[in-house]
Amino acid sequence: xxxxxxxxxxxIAFATLIVGTAYRYWTGERGWTTKSSEFLSKKSLMIAGxxxxxxxxxxxxxxxxxxxxxxxxxxxxxxxxxxxxxxxLGGGIPAGILFLGGFFLLMRxxxxxxxxxxxxxxxxxxxxxxxxxxxxxGFGGTLLNAVGLLGDDFNYxxxxxxxxxxxxxxxxxxxxxxxxxxxxxxxxxxxxxxxxLFPFTRLVHCLSFPFEYFMRSAIIYRxx
Numbered sequence: 001x002x003x004x005x006x007x008x009x010x011x012i013a014f015a016t017l018i019v020g021t022a023y024r025y026w027t028g029e030r031g032w033t034t035k036s037s038e039f040l041s042k043k044s045l046m047i048a049g050x051x052x053x054x055x056x057x058x059x060x061x062x063x064x065x066x067x068x069x070x071x072x073x074x075x076x077x078x079x080x081x082x083x084x085x086x087x088x089l090g091g092g093i094p095a096g097i098l099f100l101g102g103f104f105l106l107m108r109x110x111x112x113x114x115x116x117x118x119x120x121x122x123x124x125x126x127x128x129x130x131x132x133x134x135x136x137x138g139f140g141g142t143l144l145n146a147v148g149l150l151g152d153d154f155n156y157x158x159x160x161x162x163x164x165x166x167x168x169x170x171x172x173x174x175x176x177x178x179x180x181x182x183x184x185x186x187x188x189x190x191x192x193x194x195x196x197l198f199p200f201t202r203l204v205h206c207l208s209f210p211f212e213y214f215m216r217s218a219i220i221y222r223x224x
Contacts, residue, residue: 005189006174010167013192020199021207032204044109052102058095059138062088067164071157081155089146096139103135127201130194137187150181160184 025032066088074084107128110116144150163176177185198204 002177003174005185005192006163006177007172009189009192010172013195017195017198021204024199024204032208033202044105048102048105048109050102051098052106055095055097055099055102058091059099062092062095066157067161070165071155071161084157089142092142093146096135096142100135100139103131107132123197123201127194127197127203130190130197134187134190134194137183137190141181141183141187144181144183150183154179154181156180156184160188 071081075081079087110120110124110128141150145154145156159176159180163173166173166176177188
């Protein structure tokens with residue numbers, strides 16, 4: 001069963017993400033929205049929104065660097081393993097605090113405000129729960145690894161990162177994930193389930209950018 005998670009599931013997740021997102025855009029473009037709720041509750045959003053999105057961007061950038069850049073490359077340009085992890089923690093800890101803190105504030109806003117709660121769908125609840133578990137396992141694993149509770153021999157750059165690159169190369173190496181700590185295995189699996197759910201949630205709005213905004217005619221407002 002474990003082989004399924006590290007061989008088949010990644011491709012199921014990628015295929016669902018790409019095909020599902022394209023299908024939803026082509027068949028339901030009018031539903032391609034975050035369903036803005038600012039008019040229902042604006043005050044708390046001013047802090048929670050920027051925190052969450054800044055943390056998301058920082059975490060995403062850190063994952064891209066940590067997963068796609070091989071350890072041999074950073075070693076080759078003179079960045080020691082110790083220095084690399086200091087840099088990674090220097091960006092990863094603040095990213096996790098912002099990401100997780102913003103998420104909790106957004107969840108409090110959504111579920112503590114009656115008008116927000118009634119406008120929350122079942123799929124919203126599902127994706128929020130999966131995101132919560134993904135964030136907790138990722139941030140928790142990072143902290144446990146930083147204080148040495150996952151063992152001195154564990155280094156995600158020698159197991160998770162090369163495994164992910166082997167998946168992209170269409171030749172997944174299951175053995176690389178064999179000794180990965182459970183909390184990081186859970187984080188990777190939850191991230192793949194997030195990818196599977198993505199096309200069917202309000203998260204699709206992150207793929208939109210108002211290019212037409214820069215070319216549209218100016219809107220003129222006149223007082224009555």
